[in-house]
Amino acid sequence: MSVTVTLPDGKPLELPDGATGADAAAAIGPGLARAALAIEVGQAKDGEVPQLRDLARSLPDGAHIAILTKDDGPKALELIRHDAAHVLAAAVMELYPGVKISIGPPITDGFYYDFEFPGGVTISEADFPKIEERMRAHVKAAEAFVREEVPVERARERFLSERQDYKVELIDDLVRGAAHGRSAAAVGDGAGSEGGAGRGTATEAGNPITSVSLYTNGPFTDLCRGPHAPSTKTIGAFKLSSVAGAYWRGDSNRTMLTRIYGTAFFSKAELDEHLERIEQARARDHRKLGRELGLFVFSDLSPGAAFWLPAGTIVWNELVALSRRMGRERGYTEVKTPQIFDAELWKTSGHWGKFREHMFTLEVEGREMGVKPMNCPGHLHLFAMQRHSYRELPVRYSEPGLLHRNEASGVLHGLLRVRHFAQDDAHIFCTEEQVQDELAGCLEMLFDTYAMFDFDVRLELSTRPQVRSGSDEMWDRAEDHLAKALEARGLHYELNPGDGAFYGPKIDIHITDSLARSWQLGTVQIDYSMPERFGVTYTGADNAEHQPVMIHRALFGSYERFIGIMLEHYAGELPLWLAPVQAIVLAVSDRFGDYASEVRDALLARELRVELDARSESIARKIREAELRKLPYMLVVGERERAERTVSVRAHHGGDLGSMTVEAFTDRLSGELSASYSRPR
């Protein structure tokens, strides 16, 4: 008796019956046997999803297999990070008797484990050294990860007797999930491979789960779907990084657990490199750059609201100018609507019911008013106050509107999550027949806008949420429109089910910041609901009143957030057209102040943003300071330049570009500027 499996290169490998992944690796070679971590069974073909399994499990006859080693990148890292999460739990259980464990999956850059510590015990980073020391002992001991399949009842009793309530709940949910026909994987934690059912047990609809898998390393046993590496020793280097609160099952009504984050790599060198990357990312944190470059500051007296300094205001205004120019070229018309409205407006829009807690409200002569958290209701009301013919449509109202949202204190984050901000907002009112053209126009404008910034953007289509307004038929139509518009452009997008606005689905633009956090920027939304709520109409060719379709769109999203992301993206080195100071004239000594100001004035006359540094300081110092301010161009002028009527040009990072006439330099800059402006069509 034997089994035959197929290797990645297509060659068959014959093994004795009952052979394991480890046997397969050994049969291929002793080096591979040593390096093997896990084994992938199956191939990504015909809808089949390869399963990663423990090496110790026996191989099914006829399977395609691939041995996983540390050279297999993210998959291999994920494996040992999951191992590390178990090691963390093992260490914590030894150090804190009575601790309750919940889940501990690998995540993008590491892993975490959530615990409920016994009463009175709090964990802080100060506790990490001793936890890490225990973890090291487990890694050093090269404890084998041993899998066992246990009947559900026995596993349940085991965790019940250990007072591991969260594990009991997970098991109960697994059983219930299977009974309800959901896959076992879907009722796990959703974040990783914890808490899943043992494979090989029935997970089909309606079939009850009869067993679950447990993994043991050393003294620690956890409910876990696996897989794991053969032993803890493959965790080459690890480090705990932070501690945070996290709600059990992500539900803010349930217990807050203590989450310990960490990361793991195969080697110390890789870990160090990772830590170094984080350090560098911190250096380009927009909050730090904003202060250092004199763009904006924050004050305790207005949490969640930036104070824009002159330099930052220039950046802001340039973005607004870009938005206005591009809008003008595309048939948008700018409007201005009030900041404060009677609650009536918010009741009509539905925001009063859904977001009142997050609005700033005030009472004016006995009337309840709300500061606008968004522009749409104002635009709807404005549109509704006029009579409209179908001949006018589409109407495209834009407004760089100032908005206030009373965000919970805990979510504020630099410019990326604020209470006071502005959006490059616009609302299009059009006929049903015009929807596709308008959406295409929005997407085109979106890509033209983002082309100015070489960002890596990710598109998501967010569909109907649980709580929403409008009929299902409306939602079907709206979602179809967005998907169709995306597909018409051949755009790749991810589906984000249930994440749409309460009035309509949306296409969201997401971007990743320097610390790998994801943020939403622009959005294009389609809305059949608000026009109905506000009763807005236009007169059709048939002389009857019809309801227009509304498209909401903001391409930058909020200017604040966009500038924050952009600063991190460029590490503070803004492109010339956005740089608050495009060039600085540096006088070699204050004796050349006259010529230096002449040069400055010449550049000002060409509408360049230029500064003059004629202090009695060394030229080396002036250059250093200009470099630290990341100013794109430095123009050194002294004896020679005055005599020759030239400037010596130095570019940030670019070094000395030699001397040229002021004319030549301004031409060079104008050329650079028009190149950036000519990109969007």
Add this chain to the structure above:
RNA sequence: GCCGACGUAGCUCAACUGGUAGAGCAUCGCUCUUGUAAAGCGGAGGUUGCCGGUUCAAGUCCGGCCGUCGGCUCCA
């Protein structure tokens, strides 16, 4: 909002177990008049986030509040 940590001069940071706050940079003044990443000297600058408590004595310990940071939940 929830969990944890943190809050000292404009910025970055010191101040042993409680003993009366200090440095660098920046700012200001003077000297130097400078050629591609920091000239020299001197001065000024703090009710240690705010309020209360313990103590002979609080930056340090305790409580409350505010804010910030890292997460969680939320995000029209």
